[in-house]
Amino acid sequence: MSYTKQQLGNEFFIKSHDILFEQGLSDLDISIHDWENTKCFFFNGDKSAIPFDIFAASFYLLSRYEEYLPHVKDEFGRFTAVESLAYKHGFLKQPVVDIWAYKFKDALQAQFPEFKFPEKSYTIKPIIDVPSAYNFRLKGIMRTLGGMAKDLVRFRFKGLYFRIMVILGFMHDPFDTYKYIINRQKHTKFKFLFFFLIGDYSTYDKGINPNKKKFVSLIKHIADYCYVGLKASYFAIEDMSILKKEKSRMEAILNTSLKASRHSFSRLNLPKSYRNLIELEIKEDYTMGYINHIGFRAGSCTPFLFYDLDYEVQTPLKIYSYHLMDYALSKTHSLLDKKKVLNEIINEVKQVNGEFISIFHNYTFSAEREWNGFKDLFNIILESANETDEN
Numbered sequence: 001m002s003y004t005k006q007q008l009g010n011e012f013f014i015k016s017h018d019i020l021f022e023q024g025l026s027d028l029d030i031s032i033h034d035w036e037n038t039k040c041f042f043f044n045g046d047k048s049a050i051p052f053d054i055f056a057a058s059f060y061l062l063s064r065y066e067e068y069l070p071h072v073k074d075e076f077g078r079f080t081a082v083e084s085l086a087y088k089h090g091f092l093k094q095p096v097v098d099i100w101a102y103k104f105k106d107a108l109q110a111q112f113p114e115f116k117f118p119e120k121s122y123t124i125k126p127i128i129d130v131p132s133a134y135n136f137r138l139k140g141i142m143r144t145l146g147g148m149a150k151d152l153v154r155f156r157f158k159g160l161y162f163r164i165m166v167i168l169g170f171m172h173d174p175f176d177t178y179k180y181i182i183n184r185q186k187h188t189k190f191k192f193l194f195f196f197l198i199g200d201y202s203t204y205d206k207g208i209n210p211n212k213k214k215f216v217s218l219i220k221h222i223a224d225y226c227y228v229g230l231k232a233s234y235f236a237i238e239d240m241s242i243l244k245k246e247k248s249r250m251e252a253i254l255n256t257s258l259k260a261s262r263h264s265f266s267r268l269n270l271p272k273s274y275r276n277l278i279e280l281e282i283k284e285d286y287t288m289g290y291i292n293h294i295g296f297r298a299g300s301c302t303p304f305l306f307y308d309l310d311y312e313v314q315t316p317l318k319i320y321s322y323h324l325m326d327y328a329l330s331k332t333h334s335l336l337d338k339k340k341v342l343n344e345i346i347n348e349v350k351q352v353n354g355e356f357i358s359i360f361h362n363y364t365f366s367a368e369r370e371w372n373g374f375k376d377l378f379n380i381i382l383e384s385a386n387e388t389d390e391n
Contacts, residue, residue, distance in 0.1 A: 001014070124356045180365050227260070
């Protein structure tokens with residue numbers, strides 16, 4: 001096989017694009033073409049075994065090349081779906097890198113029919129994000145009084161009633177859905193991954209004080225059944241010392257080294273955010289994805305190692321890009337439509353035997369009206385993996 005500009009003989013030849021041979025970044029002129037059931041770019045003509053340089057195109061998407069180029073950020077400083085090549089050209093809801101890999105496999109199989117490829121199978125990784133473990137409990141006197149005053153000023157008497165009843169222990173805290181989640185965990189072999197916010201109170205992060213014993217024992221209890229990672233606070237993305245403090249805090253609770261993290265508000269500042277995680281020897285990150293859109297931010301449903309474009313080096317940090325957040329699903333109106341949208345994205349992942357990563361929150365399983373039917377949606381995800389086991 002050769003990957004060059006010119007074919008040498010009658011070998012398996014893929015004509016190369018310049019991107020993998022250049023130093024630094026350049027503003028590339030990208031033309032998107034249809035390719036059977038999908039789309040691709042970096043067209044390389046008829047002489048090549050496949051009509052596109054999928055190595056260059058995959059590198060462009062997985063390295064998040066476009067996020068290093070000038071773009072408009074949202075109010076939280078995030079790269080948005082509408083700025084992406086995938087959204088603009090209608091392939092955000094396809095794991096194109098995986099689809100191209102299968103096309104490459106078919107072309108190789110035709111040339112080398114004897115070769116046996118390893119088989120992959122569809123898996124799921126359900127993520128439970130916990131920005132605040134409880135709605136009313138363990139909030140401290142000042143925050144509780146402040147909440148009550150706010151309820152009164154806004155005439156939210158029902159909310160005030162619930163708050164008082166929960167604090168007095170007559171009612172269940174609406175965010176306390178852990179019994180239900182652990183019960184679901186017991187019925188699937190795929191481990192859930194919880195991310196708890198244990199950072200200090202701020203304008204953006206309004207979690208529970210990590211020194212509260214009941215909060216610490218909740219995290220330890222969850223860790224008996226599921227994996228637990230760190231939800232890094234809003235300011236930890238900018239400040240290495242805050243991130244380091246939160247990592248140590250979580251390791252002290254778990255009594256083991258921290259393996260996985262996820263940034264608050266899904267904020268990512270490439271490459272700095274990832275360099276900080278690498279420096280702190282955190283192995284996995286689950287921040288990459290879009291809050292408002294369902295789809296594949298890096299064009300793939302296979303975890304991959306972060307490549308630092310500035311340093312031109314592959315790093316040990318593994319990126320698990322999520323494909324759906326409950327918030328994006330809540331924008332779809334009826335439950336029937338939500339189920340349809342969910343099943344469509346699951347099928348996209350199944351077709352390439354990828355790993356489906358979804359993010360739900362602890363409050364998603366509450367009785368709040370806006371999360372009506374979300375338990376059913378979560379069960380669809382769990383059942384999609386059980387079906388694979390049966391097949």
